[in-house]
Amino acid sequence: MKNIVLGAILTVSVSFASGVKPVDNQLYKKECASCHFGFQPGLLPARSWVKLMNNLENHFGDDASLDKNDKKLLVDYLVKNSSDRAMNYKRSRKITSSIFGNSTPIRITKTPYFIRKHDELRVGMVKQKEVGSISNCIACHTTANKGIYSERAINIPNYGRWE
Amino acid sequence: MKIIIATILPLSLFAASFNAPMQKYIDELKVQAKNSDSSFVDFSVKRGEKIFTSVHVGKRGKKISCASCHSLNLKANGKNIHTNKVLKPLAPSVNSARLTVVKDTKKWLRRNFKDVYVRAGTAKEKGDVLYFINSK
Numbered sequence A: 001m002k003n004i005v006l007g008a009i010l011t012v013s014v015s016f017a018s019g020v021k022p023v024d025n026q027l028y029k030k031e032c033a034s035c036h037f038g039f040q041p042g043l044l045p046a047r048s049w050v051k052l053m054n055n056l057e058n059h060f061g062d063d064a065s066l067d068k069n070d071k072k073l074l075v076d077y078l079v080k081n082s083s084d085r086a087m088n089y090k091r092s093r094k095i096t097s098s099i100f101g102n103s104t105p106i107r108i109t110k111t112p113y114f115i116r117k118h119d120e121l122r123v124g125m126v127k128q129k130e131v132g133s134i135s136n137c138i139a140c141h142t143t144a145n146k147g148i149y150s151e152r153a154i155n156i157p158n159y160g161r162w163e
Numbered sequence B: 001m002k003i004i005i006a007t008i009l010p011l012s013l014f015a016a017s018f019n020a021p022m023q024k025y026i027d028e029l030k031v032q033a034k035n036s037d038s039s040f041v042d043f044s045v046k047r048g049e050k051i052f053t054s055v056h057v058g059k060r061g062k063k064i065s066c067a068s069c070h071s072l073n074l075k076a077n078g079k080n081i082h083t084n085k086v087l088k089p090l091a092p093s094v095n096s097a098r099l100t101v102v103k104d105t106k107k108w109l110r111r112n113f114k115d116v117y118v119r120a121g122t123a124k125e126k127g128d129v130l131y132f133i134n135s136k
Helices: A002-015 A026-032 A046-053 A068-080 A090-098 A112-117 B002-014 B020-036 B045-053 B066-070 B102-117 B123-134
Strands: none
Touching (some): A026 A068, B020 B102, B045 B066, B102 B123
């Protein structure tokens, strides 16, 4: 009986995970997270990743070009783990369902869910040297690298916890 | 005799040497540099320093140098000015992983010349800046 209950609990926790699946790809960590926070693939739908990866020579103003093979491996990883294929994770599900079907945002920060969740921020919270940019997740979300973006884990430099 | 070898070896490691694949890449760059300028002799740390520290209007239309992100002190951490991501030191003397993999070195030279100079680097410029970084 114990085993059945435990099994049921495990199944539930696998089926409906909170947060977003953590990054589990060494090439992604090396190639993408050397310049910026390693955004989890589950933060954008597949079509967004494909669009973004097709313009790495002009990646939000910088050259992030890769050789063909590395690019292919990374596109595969991003698509397989994209938000619309990780709907069992709460954040992935919410991001995916917030985006209109005819739009393909390439900035996580421009998805309706992201905007809604950050609309109470004051400018000074982001435009300070400890944060710098709204895309610097880990500056405030202390567990962002584990894919956990819960309010409890927020600590905004010079402002404190989000309560 | 053994003692002499033992003293030469560590010295050669500290005196800006490259591993074998990197040296091969440097030699390729030398051939290219010589091809475009017959008076070319060798790369220069001093010219490389200028390439690294001089300010240019970069890809984003704003003034930038290599040091903007990597800092003027190559032995210290740098910081990506756009994302706030901390960059590990470039100096091989404190970060032994630097300038050891040809593929990665080529990638960063390609990307960063585009970002700062808005064009590819020449063979001479690449060799110069690699000599400069390797001297740190």
